[in-house]
Amino acid sequence: MPIETIFDTMEYGTAPEDRSVALQWIANHGGLIGPYVNGAFAPARDDLTIRNPATGEKLAGMTLCTKDEVTEAVQSARAAQPDWQKAGGAARARVLYALARLMQKHARLLAVMESLDNGKPIRESRDIDIPLAIRHFYHHAGHAQLMPSALSDRVALGVCGQIIPWNFPLLMLAWKIAPALAMGNTVVLKPAEYTPMTAMIFADICSQAGVPPGVVNIVTGDGSTGAALVDATVDKIAFTGSTSVGRQIQEATAGSGKSLTLELGGKSPYIVFDDADIDSAVEGLVDAIWFNQGQVCCAGSRLLIHEAIADDFHNRLKARMDKLRIGDPLDKSIDVGAIVDPIQLQQIQALVQANTAGQTYHAQTPVPEGCFYPPTLITGLHPADTLMQEEIFGPVLVSTTFRTPAEAVEIANNSKYGLAATLWTENINLALEIAPKLVAGVVWVNATNLFDAAAGFGGTRESGFGREGGWEGLQAYSKPRQPLPEPAQVTPFTGQGAAADDIDRTAKLFIGGKQARPDGGYSQAIFGPKGQLLGHAPIANRKDIRNAVQAQLACGWGKTTGHLRAQILYYLAENLAAQTNRFAERLDAMTGSTTGAEEVRAAVDILFTYAAWADKFEGRAKSVPMRAVALAMREPVGTIAALCSDQHPLLGLVTPMAAALCTGNSITLCASAPFPLAATDFSHILEASDVPAGVVNILTGPQADLAPHLGAHMGLDTVWCLSGAELTQEVQARASSNIKRVWQGAAQDDHDSWLDAGTEIKTIWIPYGE
Numbered sequence: 115m116p117i118e119t120i121f122d123t124m125e126y127g128t129a130p131e132d133r134s135v136a137l138q139w140i141a142n143h144g145g146l147i148g149p150y151v152n153g154a155f156a157p158a159r160d161d162l163t164i165r166n167p168a169t170g171e172k173l174a175g176m177t178l179c180t181k182d183e184v185t186e187a188v189q190s191a192r193a194a195q196p197d198w199q200k201a202g203g204a205a206r207a208r209v210l211y212a213l214a215r216l217m218q219k220h221a222r223l224l225a226v227m228e229s230l231d232n233g234k235p236i237r238e239s240r241d242i243d244i245p246l247a248i249r250h251f252y253h254h255a256g257h258a259q260l261m262p263s264a265l266s267d268r269v270a271l272g273v274c275g276q277i278i279p280w281n282f283p284l285l286m287l288a289w290k291i292a293p294a295l296a297m298g299n300t301v302v303l304k305p306a307e308y309t310p311m312t313a314m315i316f317a318d319i320c321s322q323a324g325v326p327p328g329v330v331n332i333v334t335g336d337g338s339t340g341a342a343l344v345d346a347t348v349d350k351i352a353f354t355g356s357t358s359v360g361r362q363i364q365e366a367t368a369g370s371g372k373s374l375t376l377e378l379g380g381k382s383p384y385i386v387f388d389d390a391d392i393d394s395a396v397e398g399l400v401d402a403i404w405f406n407q408g409q410v411c412c413a414g415s416r417l418l419i420h421e422a423i424a425d426d427f428h429n430r431l432k433a434r435m436d437k438l439r440i441g442d443p444l445d446k447s448i449d450v451g452a453i454v455d456p457i458q459l460q461q462i463q464a465l466v467q468a469n470t471a472g473q474t475y476h477a478q479t480p481v482p483e484g485c486f487y488p489p490t491l492i493t494g495l496h497p498a499d500t501l502m503q504e505e506i507f508g509p510v511l512v513s514t515t516f517r518t519p520a521e522a523v524e525i526a527n528n529s530k531y532g533l534a535a536t537l538w539t540e541n542i543n544l545a546l547e548i549a550p551k552l553v554a555g556v557v558w559v560n561a562t563n564l565f566d567a568a569a570g571f572g573g574t575r576e577s578g579f580g581r582e583g584g585w586e587g588l589q590a591y592s593k594p595r596q597p598l599p600e601p602a603q604v605t606p607f608t609g610q611g612a613a614a615d616d617i618d619r620t621a622k623l624f625i626g627g628k629q630a631r632p633d634g635g636y637s638q639a640i641f642g643p644k645g646q647l648l649g650h651a652p653i654a655n656r657k658d659i660r661n662a663v664q665a666q667l668a669c670g671w672g673k674t675t676g677h678l679r680a681q682i683l684y685y686l687a688e689n690l691a692a693q694t695n696r697f698a699e700r701l702d703a704m705t706g707s708t709t710g711a712e713e714v715r716a717a718v719d720i721l722f723t724y725a726a727w728a729d730k731f732e733g734r735a736k737s738v739p740m741r742a743v744a745l746a747m748r749e750p751v752g753t754i755a756a757l758c759s760d761q762h763p764l765l766g767l768v769t770p771m772a773a774a775l776c777t778g779n780s781i782t783l784c785a786s787a788p789f790p791l792a793a794t795d796f797s798h799i800l801e802a803s804d805v806p807a808g809v810v811n812i813l814t815g816p817q818a819d820l821a822p823h824l825g826a827h828m829g830l831d832t833v834w835c836l837s838g839a840e841l842t843q844e845v846q847a848r849a850s851s852n853i854k855r856v857w858q859g860a861a862q863d864d865h866d867s868w869l870d871a872g873t874e875i876k877t878i879w880i881p882y883g884e
C-alpha cells in the first residue's frame with residue numbers, strides 16, 4: 115500500500131500477539147484444569163468446557179468441583195491458617211513480594227491467556243489488567259510487613275471464601291487474595307466459570323513462590339461450586355459479581371457469623387458540563403464504556419450531558435465510535451474485543467432490542483461474526499427509562515441531558531446503585547462541589563477508570579459494601595484483636611399492675627424531634643427487681659419505624675460541619691451531666707444495681723469522646739503512582755438504626771448515638787426492651803440540646819418485633835445489631851432488600867471501630883498537569 119494511501123485511510127495492519135505460549139501451558143497440563151488444593155493440582159475432569167469467546171474454540175476442560183471437593187479445600191485452608199498467621203507479617207511480606215516478582219516474570223503468559231480466555235483486547239490485559247494485579251501484590255507485601263506495627267490491634271479473620279467474576283479474572287483474584295494473605299488469612303478462591311485460566315497459572319506461581327501448602331486454594335466450577343463455598347465453614351465470604359447473586363449470598367450467610375463484603379453492579383453516571391474539554395471527555399468516554407467491551411462494574415454507562423453541548427458532543431462521539439476497531443482480541447491494534455460468552459451477548463442484544471425509547475446508533479465499523487457487539491449509543495432517554503436504570507454490562511452507552519448542576523446531581527443519584535461516577539468540567543470549584551454530592555464510592559474528575567492498589571474501590575447502595583485496596587481494604591480482612599463478647603440476655607422483671615389504663619401517663623416515643631404516641635396505642639408496664647411498677651413504656655411498631663426513618667431522611671445532619679456536631683455532642687454531655695442523679699436513680703431502680711451513677715458518668719464521657727472526634731476523624735490523600743491525587747474522604751453511611759444492648763441501658767443507648775452523630779449519621783435507637791425508661795427520659799435531654807429534628811429517634815418495645823422491619827426497610831442504610839446474635843440473624847435475613855450493611859458492634863473503648871462503622875470511604879481522583 116502506498117504511503118499516501120495509508121495517511122489517507124489511517125488504516126492499521128494487523129499485529130497479532132503470539133498465542134503459542136498460552137496454548138503450550140494448557141498442553142503441559144493435559145488440556146484439563148481443576149482444583150488447586152494444599153499446594154498441588156488435584157486430578158482434573160472434563161466436566162465443563164472453557165472457550166475462547168473470539169473464536170468459540172475449546173481452550174481446556176474444567177473440573178466442576180463438588181461440595182466435597184470444596185470442603186476438602188476449606189479444610190486445607192483451615193489447617194494452614196494458624197501457621198501462616200504465626201509466621202508473622204515480615205515472612206508473609208516475602209511471599210507476597212515473591213508472588214509479585216514471579217507474576218512480573220510471567221506477565222506475557224498471563225496477558226495472552228487472559229485475552230484468549232476472556233476476549234479482552236491484548237492491549238488492555240497487557241497494559242492494565244496484569245500490571246495492576248502485580249502492583250496489588252507489591253502494595254500488599256508492604257501491608258503485611260507493616261501489620262505488626264501499623265495494625266497491632268488487629269488480627270486475621272481465618273479462612274476466607276472468595277468468589278470472583280469473569281470481567282477482570284486475574285485482577286479480581288489479586289484484589290481478593292493479596293489483602294487476605296497480607297493480614298494472615300488463608301483462602302479458597304473460586305474463579306468464574308467462563309474465565310478460570312489465569313487463576314490456574316497463578317496457582318502454578320504460588321507453588322514456585324513458596325506459598326505454604328493450603329494457604330491458597332482454588333476451586334473451579336460454576337455457581338453451584340460458589341454456593342457450596344458460601345455454605346462451607348469459612349469465616350468470611352468476599353464476592354464480586356451480579357447484584358442478584360450478591361443478594362442470594364447475603365441471605366445465605368445471614369446468621370452464620372461469617373463476615374461479608376459484596377462488590378456488585380452499577381450504572382455509573384458520566385457527567386459532562388458545558389465548560390468541559392470536550393475532546394478529552396469523548397476520549398474518556400471511550401475508556402469508560404468501551405474498555406473491556408463495557409463489561410465493567412464501574413463502567414460510565416450513563417452519559418449525562420449538558421443540554422447546550424449535547425448535539426455537538428454526540429456528533430463527535432459518533433465520529434469517534436466509528437473509528438473504534440473491533441476484532442481479534444490478540445491483535446495489538448484492536449480497541450474492542452469479544453463479549454465473554456454467547457449468553458452475555460444474547461443478554462445485551464435482548465436489552466437493546468426490547469428498548470423502544472430514544473435513538474439507537476451502532477458504530478459504523480466492521481463487526482466480525484461471532485461473539486462481538488458493536489459500540490452503541492442510545493440518545494434521548496429519560497431518567498426513568500429501563501436502560502437508564504438497568505445494568506447492560508456491554509458496550510452500550512445511554513444518554514440524557516441536564517440543564518443545571520443541581521439537576522445533574524439529581525439524575526446521577528437517581529439509581530439503585532452507587533459504585534462510581536465521572537465528571538468533566540474545567541471549573542475546579544464546580545468539580546469539588548459536585549463530587550461530594552454524588553452517591554458513589556469512587557468519583558473521577560476529568561478522568562475515568564483510574565485504579566490503584568493504594569486507593570479504595572467499592573460501592574454504596576445496591577452496589578454493595580466494603581472497600582478493596584488501600585488501608586481501608588484491610589478492614590475487610592482483619593478484625594479487632596479483642597473478641598466482642600456476646601451480650602448477656604436479660605429477662606424483664608415482672609410484678610403487679612396492668613398495662614397503662616391512661617395512655618397519657620405513659621412515656622412516649624421520640625420521633626422527628628417530638629414526643630410521639632406509638633402508632634398502635636399500646637404500652638407495656640415496666641417493673642423493678644422487687645416487682646414494683648416503675649412506669650409504662652410505649653410499644654413501637656412498623657409504622658413508628660417508618661415515621662422515624664422518614665424524619666431521618668429529611669434531617670440534613672450529614673451536611674453539617676464536624677465543628678457543629680461536636681458542639682451539639684458537648685451540649686448533650688453537659689445536659690446529661692446536670693441530670694446525673696435523676697438518671698442514676700432511674701438506672702438503679704430498673705436494674706437493681708448500684709452502678710447507675712457510674713454508668714451516667716461513662717455516658718457523659720463517651721459523649722465528650724465522640725464530640726472530640728467529630729472534627730478529627732479524617733480521610734487521607736493517597737499516594738498513587740500517577741500525576742493525580744486520590745482523596746479518601748470519609749462520608750457518613752447515612753441512615754442508621756440500632757438495636758441497643760440491655761447490659762447498660764443508658765450507656766448502650768448513648769454510645770451508638772454519639773458515634774453515629776459524630777460521623778454525620780442520623781440514627782433510630784431501639785432501646786433496651788427490659789430497661790427502656792432511661793431511654794424515654796433521654797428524649798428530654800435531646801430536646802434540651804439543640805439536636806435537630808429527626809437526627810435521633812427513640813423507639814421502645816420488644817426488639818424482636820422491630821428487628822425484621824429494620825432489616826427490610828429500604829430507607830435504612832445500615833443496622834447496628836448490638837443486642838445479640840439472635841436478633842442479628844433476624845435483621846440479616848432481610849437485609850438483602852437493599853443490600854444493607856449489618857454491624858454487630860465493637861468494644862466500648864474501641865472508638866476506631868465505631869467511627870469506621872459510621873463512615874464510608876469515597877475516593878475522589880483528581881489528575882493534575884496540563
Ligand code: NAI
Pocket residue numbers: 277278279280281304305306307335336337338339340341342344354355356357359360362363377378379380410411458461505506507
Ligand atoms: P454472577 O454473579 O452469576 O457470577 C459471578 C461469580 O459468582 C461467578 O464466579 C459465579 O460462578 C458465581 N456464582 C453464581 N451463582 C452463585 C451462587 N448462587 N453462589 C455463589 N456463587 C455464585 O454473574 P454472571 O452470571 O456471570 O453475569 C450476569 C450478570 O452479572 C452480568 O450481565 C452483569 O450484569 C453482572 N456482573 C457484574 C459484575 C461486576 O463486576 N459487578 C461481574 C460479572 C457479572
Ligand code: MG
Pocket residue numbers: 164165166167230231232308309310
Ligand atoms: Mg473463556
